[in-house]
Amino acid sequence: MAQSAEVDFSPGKAQLVDLAALKSRFARIDEWVASPDGNSIAAPVKTEEGRFTICVNDQTWPDSFDLLWMLRYTPAGKLMALVQSDFEWTVAVDGKPWENTFEYVWQPRWSRDGEIIAALCKKDNEYGVVIEDKPWENRFKAVRDFALSEDGKRAAVTVQTDSLGEADVPGFFEGVWSLAVDGQLWDKKYINTWSPIFNADGSKVAAQIRTDICEYSISVDGADWTERYGCVWEPIFKGTNGTVIAPIRHGKNWTLAEDGRPIWSGEYNQLWRHSFSPDGSKLAAIVSPEFGRWTIAVDDKPWKRRFKDMVLEPTFSPDSKRVAAPVKSDGRWNIAVDGEVSGQGWDQIWDPVFTPDGAHVLAKAKQDKGFLVVCDGKPVRTNLSLCWDPIVSPDGQHVMLRYVEDEKYVREVVPIEELAR
Amino acid sequence: MYEFSRGPLVWIAFIVLIGGTIYRVAKIYRDSKKERVVHPYMSLSHGMRSIAHWLVPFGARNMRMRPVFTVMSFLFHICLLLTPIFLLGHVMLFEQSWGISWWTLPDGLANVMTILVVVAVTVFALRRLAHPVVRFVTKTSDWVLLVIVAAPFVTGLLAYYQVFDYRTVMILHMWSGALWLMVIPFTRIVHMIFFPLTRAYMGSEFGHVRSARDW
Amino acid sequence: MKFKKTPESLVKDPGLDETIKNLTPERIVQVVNRVLTKENSARLQAYLDTCVHCGLCADACHTYVSRDKDPLFAPVSKVRQTLWELVRRKGNVDGEFIRNAARIAFTECGVCRRCSMYCPFGIDMAYLLLIVRRICSLLGVVPVYLQDTTNSHSVTSNQMWVQQDEWIDTLQWQEEEAQAELSTVRIPLEKEGADVMYSVIAPEPKILAQLLGNMAIIFKAAGEDWTMPATDGWDNSNMAMYSGDFEIMGRVERLHWETAARLKVKKIIMGECGHAFRGAVYDGPRWLSWQYPPIPMIHAIEYYYDLISSGRIKIKQKYQEHVTIQDPCNTVRGRGLGDKLRYIVDALCEKFTDVDPKQEHNYCCAAGGGVINCGPPWKRSRMLSNRVKAEQLGKTGADVIITPCHNCHSGIEDIIGFYNLGMHVKFINEILVECMEKPEESEG
């Protein structure tokens, strides 16, 4: 979420950048990204053969690079990219490359506020993590799943602890995967570890583990749940008391378990992507109550309405009262709110954005080649050539829309009543 | 003995056949529901399409590749099913007991059909010995089954030609016929019941799900 | 029942020979019961009870036909030697039995489903042999190279231990390569909201990277709005499906679909691979409780067909070599794409001789179904199992075999070598790039 407190939400529409004019300036312009305050738009551009830089509005960064990609605004409005010069990669933030360079750097992550940036990196054929230009001292044979704590101070990553020869299956089943947190290995090894996650204050890490060919469980800071399951999915932490909740499979069915004990009695064909409401009182998950039918269950109670194709991760309203999720049936994407769908359905849809009181739900969508903005199921802007997620003002009165129309980048702030009419 | 075989035994045989069939179908239906991934993919039209192709002689490539066996197999099954139903003697029994009757086969034809069944069983038996694959997968039960299938036809022929003691042969005929009916749901002859089910499933998987043909 | 000694039963593979030493009778019984009674029911029962032991499925199988009709290689014989015994003995079998069952199920059957088109009851022998594989997998008895591939899937979600940085690096390098050919080409990474996510199997970045560059050129020419993920989930292949590790299979497929959902694409277009199609469209979704793929998945054959038939791509000059086709089981028998494949080949090639038998009835390449992934120890056996393929291809008199599937491609290449056919294999991708009109040329 953007630091919307500092953002100017006075109503009005402004055409900030003429993208058509830029087209002739550069041989190649990659994907545009818009800043969280809506004032800038940026893209990687090719200035001459083999040289890339960033164009922000109509200004280019002073430095240029051999390669440049993965341009992103963090929620704090920092503009970062992965850049290569002289066969060395690094992260560039607001035009300035980090001092440390790497054989490769990828998977950028940032703290919740977007102030701290981290990434996976590779040096001398060994892998590690770099946070704000400070690489971990310890590096590993291989790394895979990567998590950053909310404050961005700590990182956890699944790592390979020992090298294996070609097709060394017995060696693999001895367990050569573990977790490194801030560069320090857990003292346990597993056949597999996946999806590390920090608790809210960054003091604990949980992950999925595999202890035998078909034996799965959850480990928290290297202490494994005693129970073993036919399969598990990503764990999450509950509130502040630090218990961990994960989907578990027993027999052919899935349910949720907390520290190894089932807490939902529903037996689902599938269950994943569970999350708590902001106040921590409700737990929602994607479930399949019957084969080939999907929905959201809130506190073990599935919505009546089922969707055939797909349901994505639920989002709670800031007041924790409502739940919305992207859903797809018969090839059409929509947003379902508390089990109800009001839109006609589109080719593609993005995550729902609630107003603070939960009264309205906005989302970006795409139909054929044109983007649109949807409010409470009704398209409110259509046929846009590009568009970013709408941003709601903290008081819930206004919405900032960022889009490209007729080759102009537009920042528009609209009172919510106007959209929700 | 004779009276028992004529009366209650037939009843018992049909009850076991029908009861057994219902049981097998009900169980496979329930289990297939539990398996979750069977019913959602069933398609009536594709199922029927597949069944049709495999019930029509030479409707499938495999049948065209081995014409002699195909003819044999179809004659066997047709004679096997039609002869007992349309045999004058059997229909008369029904008429005597329940007063219902239907069209019957001329005696001569019925005779030929019965002989065909026995010949076919003999060919199947020889094939079980001669074809290395079939031989490799033959179990004792396959032999028993062939005997059970052939027995009512053989004893029927013996009775017709009045070889041996007619009454004894008739009792054997009735018992073997009853056995024949009763084992259908509980042996591999259950293929008669399951054929439409497995075929419809494969037909749906091929046709409905994978847009391909399965014949 | 004793297993008969065949040369194959003497092949050394630590994945089978060593692992059976750790088995206890209790463990075997436990796993067999779990798989036979808890994981399977109606279909298994119906198939076991319905089979009349008639042997009509025998001639359907390339291993049986290629090995002079050795009865041990008929589909029903493979089931007899494995599943029938496991059922009859309720799992009371020894390690040696499991070893042989694994050999049969993993290396002598490609789960190609050709035999189920020849059985009058439509009995799915491939399904039955996959049950045997499942049992072996839970017991840890899997050919070592195949298990290694599954292990790679479990760690990396791709088939060949490709590191995350290697993947991205390869795409960037292929973009540059392709630009030498067509300067405006891009491989757009992580482009949320593109129409298409393109997914491939790991051998493409690992050993056949130019296929990626080719595809970038094709997409450019077609004006496609496409992207590729710079995270795990880009690989659509799935050997865990074939090793019997369905939990890993599900995990891999889930990530693949969730990656497409994260990128907000309308559909996935996938490269020329057959088993990957099966995993992504059938086996994977079912295990995860999707009835159909959550997002449409378009196989390259369908895509090329659409491009050519709609005129989005024009053929400049036809390919001159004499060609024939290998119909991949999983997209032709598994999706009915045989006609579209022939349409493409007719449009692209001057001289085409079809195979016989063809379409759904084509013989398997003997590499699919995880067989080629069983690796070098089993190569000779695999070659002996497909003499019929060499004969079938040889009869066409063609010089080039178009094989729109990675397994077929490698498998047929091996067969060409082993039987001295003097032919070559090609993906459609390679011929299409060579023959199509490229945008700059048409502008110029």
Ligand code: HEM
């Ligand atoms: C409508 C019902 C039936 C259908 C669709 C059917 C179908 C088949 C099929 C497809 C076969 C495979 C081999 C072949 O074609 O010969 C077969 C074999 C056989 N059937 Fe049937 N069948 C039916 C009823 C019966 C009945 C009622 C019996 C006996 C009571 C029977 C006895 C046999 C025997 C003994 C064989 C094995 C032949 C061998 O040993 O190779 N069938 N049946």
Ligand code: SF4
């Ligand atoms: S290889 Fe194919 S034809 Fe042969 S037994 Fe296996 S599935 Fe059947």
Ligand code: SF4
């Ligand atoms: S699988 Fe089918 S064709 Fe093969 S022996 Fe059994 S019934 Fe006959």
